[in-house]
Structures are given as structure tokens and as C-alpha cells.
Amino acid sequence: MRPTIEAMAEGDVEAIAGLRLAAFFEGTDRTLDEDMAGLRGLIAGDGSEAAFVARDRGRPIGSCLLVRSEISSPHDFSPWLAGLIVEDGYRGSGVGTALVRTVEAHAVSAGIGKLYLYTWQARGFYEALGWTAVETFEQDGAPMLLMSREL
Template sequence: MRPIIQAMAESDVEAIARLRLEAFFEGTGRTLEEDTAGLRGLIAGDGFEAAFVARDRGQPIGSCLLVRDEISSPHDLTPWLAGLVVEETHRGSGVGTALVKTIEAHAASAGIGTLYLYTWQARGFYEALGWTAIEAFEQGGEPMLLMSKSLP
């Protein structure tokens, strides 16, 4: 499947927020309302930050963000590739790769030289896309990895 990648629209916000809550915020107390408000603020922002959605037959199946600040970041770096999420049934089909490449292209077109991200479980995925591990550390008692990628 070749996903269609587009800028996130208001009509995508609730579906993507539900995906994000399940993937990133289960057990944290973050609510659907908080995440939808955050996404709405991002897509209504100044244009530097960006949110992209992958679609299959018109339905949102994944998303990825370009943000200035990462949530609870112990590093004073910017900007960040954040919030990559793909519906479980579409994982392994190139959707995540397409979303990451879209964020990278958007950032490069904005003159950004280096992007950062946090991961632990997806290290191999990002390394295969040219990202480099910078620092392993613990955050909230969990292992975390800071990665970067220089953009053309």
C-alpha cells in the first residue's frame, strides 16, 4: 500500500488523538480533550510546526509531527520529529517511513539542518532511515534514546 500523506485537517484530529492516546499516553491521565486541543493548536499555529496524516481510502491511519519542543525533554534542542504513530493493522507497510520522510522534507524545506527525536523501541527503524543514536538515558525510570539526523 502506498499511503497518501497530507497536512492534518480538523476532521483528522479526533481519530489521530485516539491513536496517540493508545500508543503514547495510556495510564498517564492525559485525556482525549487534552490531546485534541494540542493537535488543534499545532495545526492552527504559525506554520513552522507541522502535523501530517497518512490516509488509506480517505481514513487517517497514522500521523507524525514536527514540533519546536518535545514533551518533558531533558535536552535543550530543537526541532523534534515527534508522535509517529501508525494503526497496528498498517504497521510494516511503509506508512511510518513515508511519514518520517515527509517530516524530514518539510523540515529541510524550512531550512532546518538537524532534527531530533526520542525513542527506545524503534531504534532500528530510525537507524535504517539514517538517524544516529546520540545518547541513551533514563526518563521516569524507563530507557530512552536521543537520536538525530542531519538534513540536506
């Protein structure tokens, strides 16, 4: 069965926050409750931001966000594709690509012409999807890459 991509719902929040915490916030003081509150804010917001989830047989296995601002951003750009996460067992199967394309399509439907993202390790993945490197910089002692995509 092929995973489905849909708008995130309340029932997805805890599982996705758990994936996000392990992938993005390990070693920080961010808590599961804080991440869950942030996701709930996105799904209950005014529609200018969005959260999407990939599900396999109803179980959340990945997520990607469209946000106005990025956490601790040294750049004053907006909006951002953020928080792409796919469970290990589903990586390389097209789930990440489907999530990114869903966020891009949502952005186009909202009249957005350009998106930004931060990455380092996944730069090849994003380049293959048409994203362009804008600037390499250092953040918290680690290399980081700002990328953009015209929609």
C-alpha cells in the first residue's frame, strides 16, 4: 500500500512530534509538549502556514511544514519549507519527495512564488527536486546551507 499525504490532524501530532524531537532537537531543551503545541498551532492557524503528514495504513510516518518563519533564522526570508521528516523504514521510497511536492503545491495555491529551507545533509535530495543553493554559513558551530526554489 502506498502512503497517503494529507493535512495533519490532531491524531497525528504526538507521533510526528516524537519523530521531530529525535531528528531535530536531540540534545536541546525542547520538549515533546512544546513541539506538540507548535504543531497544534500550525493546524489550528489562519491557513497561511500548513502541516502535512504522510500516513501508511493510517499511521503517521512523516511530515513536512510550510511556515512563515524558521526557528533561530539568521535570514529575513519567508515563507519556509521546514521540518521534513520521514521514518527510517520509509526513507528512499518517495515519501519525502511527495511531502515536499505537497508543500510546494500548497504554497502555489496560496499565491507564494518562492520558498526557502535550511539543510546540510539533505542538500543533494533537495537539489534533485529543483532547489538551488543560496548561501553556505555556520550555525551553532555546524555548516548550514540556505536553499530556495522558485515555484
